[in-house]
Every structure is written in C-alpha cells, then in structure tokens.
Amino acid sequence: MGGPIKVLVHGTGFAGQGHAEAFRYAGAEIVGIVGRTPSVVKKIAAELKIPYGGTDWQRALVDCQPDVVSIATPGGAHFDPIKQAIAAGCHVFCDKPLTTDGDSASILFQLANDKGVKTAFAASFRYMPEVLHAKRLVAEGAIGEPLEVECISHFNLERDIPFGWSHRKEDGGGRLNNNFTHKLSIVTSVIGEDIQAIMGEVRDDLGKAPIVEGVHNFKTRRDHIPEDLNDPSLEWGESNVEWSYNVTAQINSPFAKNPVTALFKHGGLHPRFHEDYIAFYGSKASIYIKGHYGSGPLYLYGTDKSWTERKLPADIAATIPDVEGDTERNWRYLIRELLRDIKGEPVGHYQTFKEGAQYQRLIDVIRLNNSWTDVSHLQ
Structure with missing residues (x-):
C-alpha cells in the first residue's frame, strides 16, 4: 500500500471527530467525512481540514476510494454502511455497539471474513x-x-x-x-x-x-x-x-x-x-x-x-498515546494496532467483528431477562 492509508469517516459528532483525529495521529490521511446534515458536514469538514464532505455514503465510497472506513454513528445506523464498505473492499473500524442485535452483527462478521478485510471493534477501554x-x-x-x-x-x-x-x-x-x-x-x-x-x-x-x-x-x-x-x-x-x-x-x-x-x-x-x-x-x-x-x-x-x-x-x-480524554486515547491505541496490522506489521490480539458479533449475541441473551428461577412455591 503506497502512501498514507486513506480513511473515510461516517459520522460528524463527537465520535466522528475523535476517530478522524485518531487516524491522523496514527499517520493515516482523512480523505472524507459523511453525515446527515449538509450544513453540519460542511462545518466539521472545514474545521478538521477534510477535503471531502457529503451526505451520501455510497457516493462517498466511490468518490473517495478509501482503504479504511471509520463508523462513528449510533449503532442503529451501522449495518448498511458497513455492509456497503465491506462490499467495496474497505477495512472497517467501528465503534460499539457493532449493530443492534446478534443476527445482524453476525452477518457483518461473516461478510468481512469472506471478503478478507480487516476489522476493529472499539470496545476499547x-x-x-x-x-x-x-x-x-x-x-x-x-x-x-x-x-x-x-x-x-x-x-x-x-x-x-x-x-x-x-x-x-x-x-x-x-x-x-x-x-x-x-x-x-x-x-x-x-x-x-x-x-x-x-x-x-x-x-x-x-x-x-x-x-x-x-x-x-x-x-x-x-x-x-x-x-x-x-x-x-x-x-x-x-x-x-x-x-x-x-x-x-x-x-x-x-x-x-x-x-x-x-x-x-x-x-x-x-x-x-x-x-x-x-x-x-x-x-x-x-x-x-x-x-x-x-x-x-x-x-x-x-x-x-x-x-x-x-x-x-x-x-x-x-x-500510551499522548492526548486528553480516556476515550480519545483508547481510540488512538486501537487504531494504531489496526493500521499496523493492515500494513503487515506484527501486532498483538485486538478485538474485531468476531468479538463485536459475540457481544451483540450476549446482549441479546441478557435482555431476555429469563435467568430467574421462581421459588415462590417454596415459601
């Protein structure tokens, strides 16, 4: 991979801005950012000196040709953009939760595995x-x-x-x-x-x-x-x-x-x-x-x-990366590991969509609230 790794960010809020700065810290180039509101995207892109800002994710994947996408929106908006990015051959960095349920998270894990792209799941504390x-x-x-x-x-x-x-x-x-x-x-x-x-x-x-x-x-x-x-x-x-x-x-x-x-x-x-x-x-x-x-x-x-x-x-x-804020510091640590892996450098274990899917399945189980045993008849 010649030159800096190119990154497209999905999300313009706290996480999107934090992801962009974290990837820059690790030596990547932020080529674009996508959000829902045109005025907000324009403002954030200008503040962060990102050359491309848009509201159409699929268009941005074509226009920016990123090596990596960074998903920084709430979990309910993860599935389709990640699926589209994997289809485009992009590596994916995704904040938690991976999706809203175990079934959809498992689909993304399998798609990424089949495509052979690297993934990182940012349960990063x-x-x-x-x-x-x-x-x-x-x-x-x-x-x-x-x-x-x-x-x-x-x-x-x-x-x-x-x-x-x-x-x-x-x-x-x-x-x-x-x-x-x-x-x-x-x-x-x-x-x-x-x-x-x-x-x-x-x-x-x-x-x-x-x-x-x-x-x-x-x-x-x-x-x-x-x-x-x-x-x-x-x-x-x-x-x-x-x-x-x-x-x-x-x-x-x-x-x-x-x-x-x-x-x-x-x-x-x-x-x-x-x-x-x-x-x-x-x-x-x-x-x-x-x-x-x-x-x-x-x-x-x-x-x-x-x-x-x-x-x-x-x-x-x-x-430990030198930056204010635990969240920002942990993003930088994990992103550094992901980029080293993409470059073929040796890295230790880091969490991928395998763990992201597993965690969503575990959350599904916990939310069933069926771990109780009725002992009222023993009184």
Whole structure:
C-alpha cells in the first residue's frame, strides 16, 4: 500500500471527530467525512481540514476510494454502511455497539471474513493504562490463579438528558451496548477471551425523557436539558432500553484451572457512595483499580495483607498515546494496532467483528431477562 492509508469517516459528532483525529495521529490521511446534515458536514469538514464532505455514503465510497472506513454513528445506523464498505473492499473500524442485535452483527462478521478485510471493534477501554498493568500482573502470576472479578459502577446520569439514540434499542442505545461492552472487554483482556456462560437481568429505571431539538454532539447533550420540565408544551419520548444491569459471566482463563466468575453491576442512574472500581481476586493476591473503566490508581493486596499502590511501569506508560480524554486515547491505541496490522506489521490480539458479533449475541441473551428461577412455591 503506497502512501498514507486513506480513511473515510461516517459520522460528524463527537465520535466522528475523535476517530478522524485518531487516524491522523496514527499517520493515516482523512480523505472524507459523511453525515446527515449538509450544513453540519460542511462545518466539521472545514474545521478538521477534510477535503471531502457529503451526505451520501455510497457516493462517498466511490468518490473517495478509501482503504479504511471509520463508523462513528449510533449503532442503529451501522449495518448498511458497513455492509456497503465491506462490499467495496474497505477495512472497517467501528465503534460499539457493532449493530443492534446478534443476527445482524453476525452477518457483518461473516461478510468481512469472506471478503478478507480487516476489522476493529472499539470496545476499547481495555487499553486503559492500569488495565494493561493488571493484564501484565495477572500474566506474571502476581495474584496466583484468578478466581473472581468485580466490576461495580454507578453513573448518576441526569434523568432529563434529551431523548435520543441512547434511549432506543433500535438505535443502539442502552447501558449494555454502551457500558457493558467496555467492561467485558476489560475483563477478558486481563483474564482471557474465552467466555463460557452468562446470565443477567436488566431494568429500565428511566421511562421517559424530554424531546429537544438541536442536540448534535453526544458529549454536550446535558447542555440541552430543558429549564422548565413542567412546561405543558414539552414533548416526551419513551425509553425502551435498560439503564441498569446485573450480569454474571464465567470465563476460561489460561491462568486458572477453573472458569473465573465475573460480576458486572451497573446503575446508570444511581449515585455512587464511594468510588467505582474493578477488582481481580486470585488464590494468592488481589488487584483493585479505582474507576469504572479502570482509570486508576492500581492497588495490590499481597502476603502482607494490605493494599499497596503500584506505580504504572514506564514501558507501559511509553505505549500510551499522548492526548486528553480516556476515550480519545483508547481510540488512538486501537487504531494504531489496526493500521499496523493492515500494513503487515506484527501486532498483538485486538478485538474485531468476531468479538463485536459475540457481544451483540450476549446482549441479546441478557435482555431476555429469563435467568430467574421462581421459588415462590417454596415459601
């Protein structure tokens, strides 16, 4: 492949702009960007100095002839653009969720596999520095055999965030698609990628949200919360996705004789009393990382029976892209791996549409909410 790798971005919001900057960081050339609204596309293309801006994805694939496409729209808008890009022979970088259900995600995985294109699935918080640190410690045997994992988080999200894609299953919304994907990716990166069994339950603790025009950037949606929520003229949209979940998984690990139990507990609307955390418990020691996505610091509980903070190793720190924002940094890490792979350079394991499809199938199972056993007759 002569010259820089050419990238076409689908999406003009926070993710689209972040993907474009991440690909540039890795040495790629952004040849075009596509969005729904002509005025927005024109503005973003000018701000990011992207030569081509349009609203017709199929036309852009022909006009720009990209090597890679970057999919940065909500999950409900992923299937057709990805299918078209694969047919055009493009490699694909896609944010989570891959699609809105396991069947459609599996179709995309198979299409990409048949076409022989590279894919990357951006459940990318596995590249948090302290998660990489935990991965090394577990592989070195620092905790003995891993036995159990806890991922506990409470986001206390504003209930009156304007109604949008995050409230709708058909658009890729819900906390499983937009939180659990990252948590599961973190755990499997440390423990092992072989998920054996899963059970869980979900709840919609929200119900409804105000409908507000003009919300474009996901990160600034809080700025559009109506001042008067009792205004009788205000319209409301009905949520049909989960805002809380409890999931338990069993994961085979190359470092353990028996499957490791992983608990994922998330309350999207609930306040936290103390910090969120991720913990890995082993037969000899344990690891505790502060933060819902493992932002740190990391502590090790060892033979002295106390928690000791462990400094991030310098060689791990040296691999971390230098940019503000965890999301942006993790995109850059994964995109760097994808481009190295496309160039034929050696890379470690990174998540592809194989995991993207698997995660959607797992979410389908969890959303069935049928893991309960009726014991009322035992009373």
